[in-house]
Amino acid sequence: MTITDVPVRMVKPVLPGLDLEVAEEAARSLLAALGVDLDREGMTESPGRMVRAFAEMFTPRPFDATTFPNDRDYEQLVIERRIPFASVCEHHLMAFTGYAYVAYLPGKRILGLSKLARLVEWFARAPQVQERLTQQIADWLQENVQPKGVGVVLEAEHLCMSLRGVRAGGAATVTSAVHGVLREDPRARQEFLLLARVGE
Structure with a gap:
């Protein structure tokens, strides 16, 4: 493409x-x-x-996922930390909320910074499971921006765990998805995790 x-x-x-x-x-x-x-x-x-x-x-706001030429050949990670999000667990229709950590290693294009947060909201605004939500964000970036690598980590508290069942208030669920260099090169993946500082 x-x-x-x-x-x-x-x-x-x-x-x-x-x-x-x-x-x-x-x-x-x-x-x-x-x-x-x-x-x-x-x-x-x-x-x-x-x-x-x-x-x-269940209805995300529309937006234009604008990309720009990487005309300075920027070859380091772009990371957006602690993007707040809210979604609804499709099993109990109770909210889960948390933070997303989204990174990509640019190829020929870069994405407008605000679009990373809009992208998280786009996929979160639906009945979801956290694992799928994490993968959808990573897959969209890989397919539509064509970076050299993508890393996505979501950390969230699920009210279906906090308010019912086990009632484990404050428990955090962490999911991740990586593509490209961040999947293939352990050093690149470690750099992403180090810079993302999940949970801080």
Whole structure:
């Protein structure tokens, strides 16, 4: 694939089949079936708020993934640390939040710095598992920017672990995905991890 100055337009359609009215009625039925008193002041509008919140969490903002020529032949890592993100666990539909550490070793193109954070949000705004989310970010960079290497680490707390089940509040899940030089060369991978300083 030849990369040009034309940015990749990242636009997801509004949730296919989105019907807020039907969803609100379903949410009202669900909460009532769980014994929640929806007639209590402060709760009457909760089903609608709940539905709108989920719709927002499942819909990323569109953006242009703009790249620029690497005209100075920059050959060192570009790292964006502690990119905050929020997603929703597809198993329990509870939030997981944390930080992403995203790096790439440029080839012929470099990516606008803000786009790394937008890319994390793009894939996070959906029912997800952390492993897939990590891989999707790394794969997109590899395929669309064609760098010499890519490294992505996500560190997150999952409310499905903190608030239910094992109730391990504060436990952090760390996932990683690497491509190219960062996968093949242990020294390059070590440099990425050293500079990313995950958890600091």
